[in-house]
Amino acid sequence: MLAAQDLVLDYRSGTAIAHAVDTVSLRVERGSFIGLIGPSGS
16 A cells, blocks of 8 residues: 655745645555646646
């Protein structure tokens, strides 16, 4: 099993902050397949 809980990812450039991920949780059971696709398709 793979589990992640309350992930947060921010990018900082000078004084600007971009909140890329805000409290995301994920659980993938053994033998499962998943795909994550963003707006850009990557």
